[in-house]
Amino acid sequence: MLLTPDNLQAIGLTLKVATLTTSILLLIGTPLAWWLARSGSWIKKPLAALVSLPLVLPPSVLGFYLLVAMGPHGPVGQWTQAMGWGVLPFTFAGLVVGSVLYSLPFMVQPVQNAMAALGDRPLEVAATLRASKLDTFFHIVLPLCKPGLITGTIMSFAHTVGEFGVVLMVGGNIPGVTRVISVQIYDHVEAMEYGEAHRLAAVMLGFSFLVLLVLHTYNQRSQPRSP
Numbered sequence: 001m002l003l004t005p006d007n008l009q010a011i012g013l014t015l016k017v018a019t020l021t022t023s024i025l026l027l028i029g030t031p032l033a034w035w036l037a038r039s040g041s042w043i044k045k046p047l048a049a050l051v052s053l054p055l056v057l058p059p060s061v062l063g064f065y066l067l068v069a070m071g072p073h074g075p076v077g078q079w080t081q082a083m084g085w086g087v088l089p090f091t092f093a094g095l096v097v098g099s100v101l102y103s104l105p106f107m108v109q110p111v112q113n114a115m116a117a118l119g120d121r122p123l124e125v126a127a128t129l130r131a132s133k134l135d136t137f138f139h140i141v142l143p144l145c146k147p148g149l150i151t152g153t154i155m156s157f158a159h160t161v162g163e164f165g166v167v168l169m170v171g172g173n174i175p176g177v178t179r180v181i182s183v184q185i186y187d188h189v190e191a192m193e194y195g196e197a198h199r200l201a202a203v204m205l206g207f208s209f210l211v212l213l214v215l216h217t218y219n220q221r222s223q224p225r226s227p
Contacts, residue, residue, distance in 0.1 A: 007200050009176055010184035017092075017167075017180060018160040021099040022107075025156050028100075029107035030149070034141065036108070037115035052105045059102065063169025066098050070170070090172040095180075098170035099160050106159045107152040114148025115141065147222045151215060158211040162204065 003011070036048055054062055070076045070088040077087045088094030122144060126136040142149065164182035171178030173187065181204060188197035 003199060003203070004196065006175065007184060007196065010179055010181050010200075011203070013176065013178075014161055014180040014182075017095055017099055018157050020096055021103060021160045022153055022157045024096070024100050025103060025107040026149075026153060029104060029152065029156075030111055030142075033108045033111035033152075034115055034137070037112045037118075051108050054102045055105050059163070059165025060169060062102060063098065063166040066101065066166070066170050070094055070097070089170055090174060090178060092171075092177055095167055095171035095178050098166045099163060102163060102166045103156045103159045106155040110152040110155065111145060111148045114145040114151075118144055147219070150218060154211060154215050154218075158208065161207065 032051070036044060036051075067089050068074050070080070072078075072081065072087050077089075080086065080088060085093075088097055118141065122140050123136060126140050131140070162182060163180070164186070167178065167180055168183055168186075171180070171183075173179050173183050179187075181200060185197050185200050185204070188194070188200065
């Protein structure tokens with residue numbers, strides 16, 4: 001058998017986390033990108049820096065502070081306990097929260113760039129037709145920013161699949177609950193099971209190459225052709 005049941009379980013859990021994380025990022029990242037692209041508020045630059053922080057911050061650092069914040073004595077942990085939800089570290093929900101925060105810039109930045117490049121003209125035309133802001137956003141902005149949305153979706157999904165530091169710190173290594181592909185590979189290497197590690201790593205390598213190939217192909221096709 002090419003992959004063991006444990007490896008297949010890790011793959012399934014990883015895809016589940018990545019799908020849920022990407023869906024959440026689409027919901028919160030798209031309006032956030034629109035605000036960052038259009039706002040003139042003084043808080044725009046600090047917020048943009050905060051969103052981009054996972055790009056430069058070591059995953060273990062982000063994971064550590066998330067662990068403290070969501071722990072029993074942290075502000076988030078105290079709130080979730082007061083709501084009757086318990087604490088989030090070493091749970092599937094905590095894994096998703098950490099993944100959303102760590103992959104946030106991979107969704108926001110491509111969408112923000114697409115929205116910033118949109119310009120004012122389409123919005124002005126929509127305003128002359130008395131379209132509401134909500135109609136303009138859903139029927140003008142989002143269709144015109146489709147390449148940025150697709151890029152952000154693909155990059156967020158792929159980045160979540162490849163996470164290691166944050167998921168290990170926040171989720172731990174619980175089979176069937178928080179043990180994702182990257183952690184499973186780490187376990188195989190620690191146990192000197194290099195054959196199993198190689199097979200699972202090859203799956204990740206093929207997936208990463210395929211994602212980048214699809215992304216580059218789409219970007220090339222979506223670019224306007226010169227006359």
